Amino acid sequence: MTVTSYGWVVLAFPLAGMLVCALGYRKLPGHSAGWIGSLAILGSFVASILMLLELEHLPTEEREVVDSAFTYLQTAGMDVDLSILVDPLSVFMCLVVSGISFLIHVYSIGYMDGDEGFVRYFAYLNYFVFSMLLLVLAANFVLLIVGWAFVGAASYLLISYWYRRESATAAGIKAFVINVVGDVGLVIGAFLLFDATAALDFATVFERTPEVFATNDGQLVAACLLLLVGAFAKSAQIPLHTWLPDAMEGPTPVSALIHAATMVTAGVYLIARMHPLFEQAPAAADVSAIIGATTLFVAATIALVVTDLKRVIAYSTMSQIGYMVLGVSVFAYGAGMFHLMTHAFFKALLFMGAGSVIAAMGNEQSLDRMGGFRKAMPFTYATFTIGALALAGFPLMSGFFSKDEILAYTFNRGGLYVILGVVGYAAAAMTAFYAFRMVFRVFHGEPVPEARELEGGHLVHADPVNPATGEPEDTDVGFPGSEHHIAEREAGMKAAMGPLALLAIVAGFVQIPGVTDVLEHFLEPTFADSHYVHEHPSDSAEWLGLAVGALISIAGIAGAWFVYIRQPGTTGRLAERFAGVHDFLASKWYFDELYDRTVVQPFAATGRFGRTVIESAFVQGVIVGGTVGIVRAGSSFARSIQTGELRAYAALLLIGVSGLVLYFLIVAS
Amino acid sequence: MDVSWFLVLSAFIFCIGAAGVMSRRNPLVVLLCLELMLNGGNLALVAFARMHGDGGGQIFALIVMVIAACEVAVGLGIIVAIFRRRLPVDVDELSDLRG
Amino acid sequence: MWFEQLMFFLAGIGALGGAVGVVALRNPFYSVLALVAHLIFLAVLFLLLQAEFLAAAQVVVYAGAVMVLYVFVVAYVGGSDEPLRPEGGALRVLGPMFAFVLVVELCIALLGSSLSLIDSQGTGVQAQFGSPAEIGSLLLQKFLVPFEAASYLLLVAAVGAVVLARKRRGLEEETA
Numbered sequence: 051m052t053v054t055s056y057g058w059v060v061l062a063f064p065l066a067g068m069l070v071c072a073l074g075y076r077k078l079p080g081h082s083a084g085w086i087g088s089l090a091i092l093g094s095f096v097a098s099i100l101m102l103l104e105l106e107h108l109p110t111e112e113r114e115v116v117d118s119a120f121t122y123l124q125t126a127g128m129d130v131d132l133s134i135l136v137d138p139l140s141v142f143m144c145l146v147v148s149g150i151s152f153l154i155h156v157y158s159i160g161y162m163d164g165d166e167g168f169v170r171y172f173a174y175l176n177y178f179v180f181s182m183l184l185l186v187l188a189a190n191f192v193l194l195i196v197g198w199a200f201v202g203a204a205s206y207l208l209i210s211y212w213y214r215r216e217s218a219t220a221a222g223i224k225a226f227v228i229n230v231v232g233d234v235g236l237v238i239g240a241f242l243l244f245d246a247t248a249a250l251d252f253a254t255v256f257e258r259t260p261e262v263f264a265t266n267d268g269q270l271v272a273a274c275l276l277l278l279v280g281a282f283a284k285s286a287q288i289p290l291h292t293w294l295p296d297a298m299e300g301p302t303p304v305s306a307l308i309h310a311a312t313m314v315t316a317g318v319y320l321i322a323r324m325h326p327l328f329e330q331a332p333a334a335a336d337v338s339a340i341i342g343a344t345t346l347f348v349a350a351t352i353a354l355v356v357t358d359l360k361r362v363i364a365y366s367t368m369s370q371i372g373y374m375v376l377g378v379s380v381f382a383y384g385a386g387m388f389h390l391m392t393h394a395f396f397k398a399l400l401f402m403g404a405g406s407v408i409a410a411m412g413n414e415q416s417l418d419r420m421g422g423f424r425k426a427m428p429f430t431y432a433t434f435t436i437g438a439l440a441l442a443g444f445p446l447m448s449g450f451f452s453k454d455e456i457l458a459y460t461f462n463r464g465g466l467y468v469i470l471g472v473v474g475y476a477a478a479a480m481t482a483f484y485a486f487r488m489v490f491r492v493f494h495g496e497p498v499p500e501a502r503e504l505e506g507g508h509l510v511h512a513d514p515v516n517p518a519t520g521e522p523e524d525t526d527v528g529f530p531g532s533e534h535h536i537a538e539r540e541a542g543m544k545a546a547m548g549p550l551a552l553l554a555i556v557a558g559f560v561q562i563p564g565v566t567d568v569l570e571h572f573l574e575p576t577f578a579d580s581h582y583v584h585e586h587p588s589d590s591a592e593w594l595g596l597a598v599g600a601l602i603s604i605a606g607i608a609g610a611w612f613v614y615i616r617q618p619g620t621t622g623r624l625a626e627r628f629a630g631v632h633d634f635l636a637s638k639w640y641f642d643e644l645y646d647r648t649v650v651q652p653f654a655a656t657g658r659f660g661r662t663v664i665e666s667a668f669v670q671g672v673i674v675g676g677t678v679g680i681v682r683a684g685s686s687f688a689r690s691i692q693t694g695e696l697r698a699y700a701a702l703l704l705i706g707v708s709g710l711v712l713y714f715l716i717v718a719s
Numbered sequence: 720m721d722v723s724w725f726l727v728l729s730a731f732i733f734c735i736g737a738a739g740v741m742s743r744r745n746p747l748v749v750l751l752c753l754e755l756m757l758n759g760g761n762l763a764l765v766a767f768a769r770m771h772g773d774g775g776g777q778i779f780a781l782i783v784m785v786i787a788a789c790e791v792a793v794g795l796g797i798i799v800a801i802f803r804r805r806l807p808v809d810v811d812e813l814s815d816l817r818g
Numbered sequence: 819m820w821f822e823q824l825m826f827f828l829a830g831i832g833a834l835g836g837a838v839g840v841v842a843l844r845n846p847f848y849s850v851l852a853l854v855a856h857l858i859f860l861a862v863l864f865l866l867l868q869a870e871f872l873a874a875a876q877v878v879v880y881a882g883a884v885m886v887l888y889v890f891v892v893a894y895v896g897g898s899d900e901p902l903r904p905e906g907g908a909l910r911v912l913g914p915m916f917a918f919v920l921v922v923e924l925c926i927a928l929l930g931s932s933l934s935l936i937d938s939q940g941t942g943v944q945a946q947f948g949s950p951a952e953i954g955s956l957l958l959q960k961f962l963v964p965f966e967a968a969s970y971l972l973l974v975a976a977v978g979a980v981v982l983a984r985k986r987r988g989l990e991e992e993t994a
Contacts, residue, residue: 694814696749697909700740704916711923723928725867728830730924732837732856734917739841741913747846747892751853755837758860769867774956777869777948778964781957784880785968789975791884795891796982802895803985 053108054117056101057136057187060144063093064180071173078169084159087172091155091179095148102141113137113575116189116253123192130250135189139576142387142569143186143319150311150394151179153546157402158303160540161409171211175307178204182312186319190251191240194320198236198280201316202229205308209300221296228293232283236320239276242269243327256326256579266333274327274334277320278341285317285371288345292641294368298360298415302405305360310367310397315390318374322383322577329381329581339379339460343470346372350480354487355625355636357417359404362488366441367397369477373456376474380467381582382459384570388561389456391569392448396440396554402547403434407492411500417488422497426504429544431493433551438489440554442482442607445600451558453478454599455592458563462587475602482606490614563592725766733759744809746801750794757787826866832859850888857881869948 067090071083078086105113118131134140155175162171181204185197203226210222244250246269247258263270279290286294286309297309308314321328321338328335349368356362370393377386407423407430408415424431440447443454453474460471560568587595625632637643691702736755743749761780768776802808836856843849857880864873946952957965 692817694817696810696813697741697744697913700737701909701913701916704737704741704913704920708916708920708923711920711927715923715927724826724830725863726928727925728833728863730921730928731834734921734924735834735837735841737920738914738917741909741916743841745846747888747895748840748849751840751846751849751888754853755840755856758857762860762863765864765867765869765872768869772947774947774952775961777872777953778956778961780869780872781875781953782964782968784875785972788879788884789971791887792975792979793982795887796979798891798895799983803983808895 052117053101053104053115053136054134056097056104057117057134057140057144058119059097060094060101060148061134061180061183061187063090063097064176064183066090068173068176068180071169071176075169075173081159081163081168083169083172084155084162087176088152088155088159090176091148091152094179094183095145095152098141098144098148101136102145105136105138105141110575111578114253116251118189128244128250130190130192132193133189133251134187134193135252136187137576138573139319139322139387140186142391142573144183146391146394147179147182147186147312150398150550151175151182151307153550154303154307154311154398154402157306157405157543157546158301160543161303161405162301163540167211171301174204174207174211175304178208178308178313182316185316189253191243191255192250195233195237195240198284198316199233201284201313202226202233205229205297205313208304208308209297211300211304215299218299221293221299225293225297228283228290232280232290235276235279235283239273239280242273242276246270246273252323259326259330263330266331270327270331271334274324274331275337277324277327278334278338281317281320281338281375282341283317284320285314285375286368287317287341287372287375288348289641291345291349291368292645295356295361295364298358298364302360302401302408305364306398306401306405309364310401311394314367314371315374315394318371318378318386318390321375321378322386325378325381325383325577325580328379335379335381339376339467339470342372342375342377342379343473344372345369346376347473347477350477350484353484354480355632358415359408359417359420359488359492360401360415362417362484363397363400363404366400366481366484367393369481370397370441370453372477373453373474376460376470377456380456380460380463380470381580381585382456383577383580384561384573385452385455385459387573388569389449389452392440392452392554392557395550395557396437396447396449399433399437399547399550399554400441402543402550403430403437406430406543407434410504417491420492420498421495422493422501423504424493426497426501427493429547433547434493435489436551436554438485442485443478443599443603444482444607445596445603446558448554448556448558450596450599450603451561451563454595455561455563457599458587458592458595461595462585462591475598478599479602479606479609482603483610486607486610487614490610494615495618563589563596722766722770726763729759729762729766731759732756732762744811746794746798746808746810746813749810750791750798753790753794754787757783822866825862829859829862829866832856833863846892847889850885850892853888854881854885857885867948871948871950871953874950 067087070086070090071078074083105115108115114135114137116133116135118133120132121130122132123130155172158171158175162168165171178201181197181200183197185194185201188194188197206222206226206229209225210219212218213222240250243255246262247255249255249258259270281287283290294309294314298305300308328338346369349365349372353362353365353369356365370389374386374389374393377383377389406427407420410423410427411420414420436447440449443450457471457474457478460467460474560566561570634640693699733756736752736757736759739752739755740749743752761783764776764780764783768774768780798808801813806813833856836852836854836859839852840849840856843852857876861873861876861881864870864876
């Protein structure tokens, strides 16, 4: 089998899994849908590994293989195939996506046990994985956009999975609308590129870019900025980030899969894939880097004060993706991808741990009501702490190497990029602080009643309650019932968290400055045409950066320890002292309010105007009313002719004949 | 004989029949008046056949006679059915198909 | 020549008189008789136009068989006069008026200059014209399909008449 046939197999498995789950919705008993879905993704993962091995056999310069299944569209000047591109970057993304997805599927079998929509859930999940793999394997803009939109639809379905809960459907709609804004940006960007290069497949576009565009050509910069709109909407970067925290309404494994490990990294992938364009348009890349740095800082500040456990992790996701965007925007592709991978491991792990705790709390997500789970859930405590250490960039953990590599590359660019690097280190300190804020508040301190009950080895779940309103949930379509499992008790969930914890520790060792260079070396064929491929920071600079990062990380963790363990209550005093700042951060920098004022309300006003004036007066009154009036008058006339009187009909007939004869007389004369 | 005389005669017969259809209320008589109209047409057809020396017009007239026979059979059947059901035998009363 | 003209005028007046009788006579039974007379005069006109077979068919089939059917039905339904209802309806007056307008129009068309082609004595015809042999060969050769279609139409009409007029118990009881 060639390398591309494995690529098709990678796509076929989740598609088949989705079809089986969706069509067998009423037939699949028990957990079979979960196993079918998991095996499909496992097949995809195995095929990805085989694809990797096959790719390694090829000579370095031939490691970009395109294969076309059939012609999608062919008209004058336009030639689009349904084709996939297999190169180190897409293989890398396939491995990350299918690998993490497999573990999350296994975790979900336990987590979603007892949910009414079990089969539906796995159909959605497989659909999502298929869409994501399609996105990363696409070899032209058309297929990329298809995958891009599929992913958005899948995320909408999964966020609104518990669709009887109003806040879930609202969050789903919000995510979908913002994603569509991104889709539009991506489509228009692709149009601009097609306009200039007359091609839609990546290879041709990239080949022609240096010929048709000068550096920082206006059209190219515009196209790149539009691509960035798409990337930022998917990756929840400022200013298109507001959907991600709300998306925490979905089931926790979904948050782990979509909103941490895979979908939100699509924007990073896009920028990396489009690197020949961005290198030709450094202005756009600078915009991207600045936005990445802004996002990582803003999200970290918000994560300091948010009290919803999953939202803290969501904001930390935004922040970490900010690092990745910063990395690929300063043309440190290897570093960006490296962080993408390590982040996927530890963030999925954190979400799984959080899901476990939230399940034990009966869907309660507020940090204020948690505490003391250390003894009740030792396994979760251990794995969650590993994830938090990796997130905080604790020395020798995976996040330590990947985050600092991005910052080292940023400093290496010199000039104003140094500011971005400093911002990155400042946010790193906050990251360490809020990571351990979660650990200390959830697992340390006085055990809450739920934790005590769990220590006794037993926990009866209450019926699910909407944490926002306190109303009981409508369990007809979903929500795990009272026999709902938590990670501590389920082998499958432990089996998913264990490997992730291990990876969160060791994944950093593939890329130790001056020692190993596995990932960057592997990705090199994709980025061989980059002008910056040989610009490395010196090993000594990287080690200096690592030392600084380690100090900052330990300082942040120590700060959290001091505030939450040593002197509990400090935070309350700080919040009172700096009430203004606290409110500002707790309100998430007022982004939602800003959008409400500037976008939502004007649109709503326009809609109301349209409904009251245009719709009711013009459409209903003139167009519809007029048509109805004409038809009614015509039919009442026609009815008046239909008297049922035979002789009247005969008379009409005769009048008609007379008229005809008269007409011919006049015409003939 | 000038053919147009026959044609004028056929026009008169046709119009007398038409006037009868419009003014009489007994369905039997209405059917008779329809026969008149058909016969007017027949006369014109035969006259044209003579004018052109073509037998086709006569065949046409023959077919019209067949149609007339069919119409009589069905029409009289309907009248008998109406009579059997004790309905008024009057086209003005039979106006149930009013729109 | 004058004989032909005399016959035309006699038969024409007879046909017109019959037609007027059909429309004007109160009693349907007399109307049927008037139609029979009309048909016979029409057969004479057909003879003048050298349509011998048609004339014979007219007398035998039409004036004979079909009219007998009418007579039966009139006798069955009751050859009463028109129902004595106030002779309302504008059509009482308007109907003949429309018919008159049409006649005037047609006469202008026929006798005026507009259709000048009609003003002919007709082409010469061979002796066979209008004979049963001629009609037969036309029907079975040139007009075979219309002939067959007409026969099916007759069959359908016969079956339809039987279905319409037969006694239906349910209906009879329902309306009785």
